[in-house]
Amino acid sequence: MDRSAPPRRVTIVDVARHANVSTTTVSKVLRNAYGASPAMHQKVRKAIAELGYRPHAAARGMRGQTYTIGVMLPDIRNPFFADILDGVNEQLTDTEYQVLLGRGYNGEAAEERVTDTMLDHQMDGVILIAPVSSRARLDHIAATVPMVVVGRHARSAAYDSVADNDTAGAALVVEHLAGLGHRRIAHIEHHETDRDRLAEMPNAIRAQGYRQAMHAHGLADEVDIASTTYTQQGGYLGARQLLARPVRPTAIFAGADIVAMGAIQAIAEAGLSVPDDISVAGYDNTMFAAFDPISLTTVDQAGRQIGANAAQLLVSRIVDRGRRSTQVTLSPTLVVRRTTAAPREE
């Protein structure tokens, strides 16, 4: 068995020969380009089927399109991103575009590596989900390839963006908790110092929305933020900080469901119960929020829809790179479950 010499791939030349046409014609049929008669189309399609031909994306990339879209996601463990991906794929079904994924690990260096890889593979477009990269870097990518940014409130002429209204989402949570009678409503945020990101990243905007909403409800003095990260570990540590306050909060608004999971764990370890001692709300309405033993009150972001919008914008930009950039903002809704309740009488 000669495994060292893989069978030669069927090429466009083979198809052309088999169909008795030129490679040009085959290429035109492949791309549905102008200048091939129906008869030619049929002949070529037949030859393609008979030979089991597949165009070679790497070779295509050297001249034209690869029909491949790259999606960068920061964290494969957050099920919310899976919802977005579902939307992307749904939108791309029945198109000729394929999707390949890359992980950004919430770090600029890793994001640069993976986006570079996508560019090196000559992808036709990229969707970046909640990227932490600098604006300059985003502009650089967008200058090279059609790009859509998801979940970051960016307003750039060079690329489109799709985001949820995080200010409104944070307000929904605070309103709900305040309405239940809570005053000491604390927040766990994903720490942010970079100027641009403070203005654009959802975590920063949720934190800002929290502050605003607290003010709006006359609770400005009660603002209390634990600054960690959007991870389970971050939620755990953040809640421990908050529980150690001289006066404990009666409710915690975690910036993401996964953060709420960590917070709930810390609360349980402290011998307190949810929601009797402390109410907890999350953000994202992931499948785990819906999971009965948890039943987390949370904000629903309609990830599928976000993803579908992103894919649609990207494809339209691939078709027309010159068109003006679009910003889509979707509205979140609150899903009340069993982790929030009126505070205990004191």
Add this chain to the structure above:
Amino acid sequence: MDRSAPPRRVTIVDVARHANVSTTTVSKVLRNAYGASPAMHQKVRKAIAELGYRPHAAARGMRGQTYTIGVMLPDIRNPFFADILDGVNEQLTDTEYQVLLGRGYNGEAAEERVTDTMLDHQMDGVILIAPVSSRARLDHIAATVPMVVVGRHARSAAYDSVADNDTAGAALVVEHLAGLGHRRIAHIEHHETDRDRLAEMPNAIRAQGYRQAMHAHGLADEVDIASTTYTQQGGYLGARQLLARPVRPTAIFAGADIVAMGAIQAIAEAGLSVPDDISVAGYDNTMFAAFDPISLTTVDQAGRQIGANAAQLLVSRIVDRGRRSTQVTLSPTLVVRRTTAAPREE
């Protein structure tokens, strides 16, 4: 602003000119190939840095390697796969290999599409995680590109595989539950009919291991399997089936943590409690199993290690495509938490 004409990419010719050497020399330096003096190396590296040159993977793919590895995973929502990916990435850090991901959706058609895409992009190797594709299809891929299969007990001369000993894992669970005094131990499996997959897929082997272990503990008459899927929904439906039995099981061994989640939900909805009324055990030791309010007894598969092994095997096969195939089997361990306890006295 002329966004329709992205700036021309820096090519190997630019680097060669800038460094006053030939493109061959640049290419050699890039690949650390034999035949370039240290002085040349330095000159070329300097030019590369100054011009910000990056080799074009698509172009490289037409002649040599792309230094890109494709990983196909069936389900992005199962956090166990994230553990495997971490292992892959860890192993590949400090190598020149980049990783791109594709989703297989647990379906043959989707797996074919995404693996084809990887081949079209001329990836240097692929890692398939728990693929459901036919053996013929796996052989076909392996004939084209170095490949490692993870989590499927395949013995092929054409590719390597890394799997956990699922028979042993299932036995650990049954042993644990029987040791607690359970007799009516039911199992929720991922339904399988295909012959090859029955022999190779972890779900099928876990179910078979369950049967064997029940026999070994003199509980052959108590074997009771609900056949659904490895999803939260599957766990929910499976548990509902089991709860409707004339005589209810006192313990449920779910084939995956995510299945256990659904089962726990069904049990809660039925007004029963875990573990007082029913013990539940999972498989995979995902982060959600460790999550305190759940605290699921489960089997730990050491996903990181699985991934690291897979990546290492793949790279070694890229280097030597002719070498004999290897099968790595890792041993699982049981993690006892709070969802399992002795059955209630009757």
Add this chain to the structure above:
DNA sequence: GTGAAAGCGCTAACAC
């Protein structure tokens, strides 16, 4: 409407 031929960026074979 169709085909011949150039060339995308790179690597490999070969000459020097």
Add this chain to the structure above:
DNA sequence: GTGTTAGCGCTTTCAC
């Protein structure tokens, strides 16, 4: 040890 050159599979002028 270094450079010249052919050619990977495809798309794109540009003749016809």
